[in-house]
Amino acid sequence: MVLLIGENINVMSQSIGAAFNERQSEPVRSLAKAATEAGMDYLDLNIGPAKKHGAELMPWLVSTVQEVSDLPLSLDTTNAAAIEAGLRLCKRRALVNSVSLQPERIEQLLPLVTEYKAEMIGLLWGSDGMPRDANERCMLTVDLVYKANKIGISNQDIWIDPIATPVSGEINQVTACVEFMAMLPDIAPGCKSVVGLSNVSNGTPQHLRPLLNRAYLIMLMRYGLHAAIVDAFDKELQEIARGRAQNIVSVVHHAMDNENIDLNALNKMELDYVKTVRVLTGQALYSDSWLEI
Numbered sequence: 001m002v003l004l005i006g007e008n009i010n011v012m013s014q015s016i017g018a019a020f021n022e023r024q025s026e027p028v029r030s031l032a033k034a035a036t037e038a039g040m041d042y043l044d045l046n047i048g049p050a051k052k053h054g055a056e057l058m059p060w061l062v063s064t065v066q067e068v069s070d071l072p073l074s075l076d077t078t079n080a081a082a083i084e085a086g087l088r089l090c091k092r093r094a095l096v097n098s099v100s101l102q103p104e105r106i107e108q109l110l111p112l113v114t115e116y117k118a119e120m121i122g123l124l125w126g127s128d129g130m131p132r133d134a135n136e137r138c139m140l141t142v143d144l145v146y147k148a149n150k151i152g153i154s155n156q157d158i159w160i161d162p163i164a165t166p167v168s169g170e171i172n173q174v175t176a177c178v179e180f181m182a183m184l185p186d187i188a189p190g191c192k193s194v195v196g197l198s199n200v201s202n203g204t205p206q207h208l209r210p211l212l213n214r215a216y217l218i219m220l221m222r223y224g225l226h227a228a229i230v231d232a233f234d235k236e237l238q239e240i241a242r243g244r245a246q247n248i249v250s251v252v253h254h255a256m257d258n259e260n261i262d263l264n265a266l267n268k269m270e271l272d273y274v275k276t277v278r279v280l281t282g283q284a285l286y287s288d289s290w291l292e293i
Contacts, residue, residue, distance in 0.1 A: 002217070002225055002241040005074055005095075006040035006232035007198060009065065011048040020047065023060060029068045035232035036069040042095060043069060044229055045086070046076035054082030062089045074121070074229075080108035087116040098123035098161060101144055110151050119157045121194055122148070130163065133172065134179040137162050138187050145188050155190035159227060164199040167212060171282045174200060174216075178281075181223040192226035197237075200280070205288055210234055215276040217241065218252040252277050 009031055011017045019027040035043055045061050047054060054077055062073060066089070074095040075086045087094055098121035099109045113120045124131055124140045131137045141160055148158055162180045165173040177195070184193055200216045201209035214237050217228060221240075230237055239245045251270045254261055255277035263271060275291055278284040287293070 001243055002221055003041040003227035004039070004232070004238065004241055005042040005044050005194070005227060005229045006035040006038070007044050007046070007196070007229045008035055008232050009043060009061075010046040011050075012046070020057060020061070025064045025067075028061065028064045032065040033068040036071055038232045039238055040071060040232050041227075042074050043071050044074040044076050044097065047079075047082060048077065050077050050079045050082055054079035055085045058082040058086035059089050062086045066091055078105070080105070080112065083109065084112050084116075087112060087118060090116075090118075094118045095159070096120045099144070099148075100125040101140055101147075102127060106144075106147060110148060110153065113148075113157070114152050119159060120148070120153065121159045121161050122191075123161045124163055130165075130173075131176075134176045134183060137176065137180040138183055141184065141188050141191075145191060155188060156192075158188070159192040159194040160184060160188065161194050161196065164195045164197065164216070166202045166204070167200055167216075167280055167286050168203045171286065174280055175282055178219050178223065181220055181225060185224065193220075193224065194227040194229065195220060195225065197228045197230050208288070208291070210237065211272060211276050211291075212280070213237060214240055214248075215252060215273055216280055218249050219256060219277065219280060221249075222253060222256070248273055256281060258283060 009016060011020055015027055032043060047057050050057055072092040073090055074097045075083050076097040083096055096109060096113055096118050099106055100123040122144045124137050126140050131140055145158060162177045164177050167174050181193060197213050197217055201212035217240055251273050255274045261274060272291055279286050279290050
């Protein structure tokens, strides 16, 4: 089973962004309650960079959400002061999203993780930016875990995010994320894994995004994915994450292994998953019409 972190309380949402700016509690409470009732395990509170008012916005948001939800929270911002202000008010153990290897960020956030006894998402973004392949992800993981361990953060409290990227961009990055997932237990025993799942479908037609997200989830789950940041209201994705869609999982695994599949024996849903996996693994080139080919 994969833990699900609801992504919907996000400054990028037009309605929620406006609620943040105007400190309107009701839209936030309504969404938090709905995501909780939808079956999420965590709620991600994403306020973006929030450079000017983050230290006031995050505690307001934490308090507002906790009025209607008892779920643990993932505090998502690049503003370290906002992270700390939110951590002070969290009723349950929080998740700091995220600690990258950029010097200023890691120096600011690691002490907060220890001080507030939080867990952390270790984002594999280094001083030189995005890692190029699975091996560079491994190198960044070793470096990040070493620095976290050095100030007393155990592997069990570190969730590694290898950075999912859009399938419409560089396919080697999409496949490298899956390849790395298989390597993580050996290079960082005890560390958990997490991925921002919706990133893989970013930029693709809206009606096709859920299929890409679900197929990629199955691919990552095959190698022990611990958690995913997801749309809280995608019921089919939840069924997959909870282990209740084994027929589709089996089809995806066969497609991942590039086995000879009798396409004529598949129903429409199964065929769509096979075509989608072939795009996500680089067996077929991405285009917006991949299901029609």
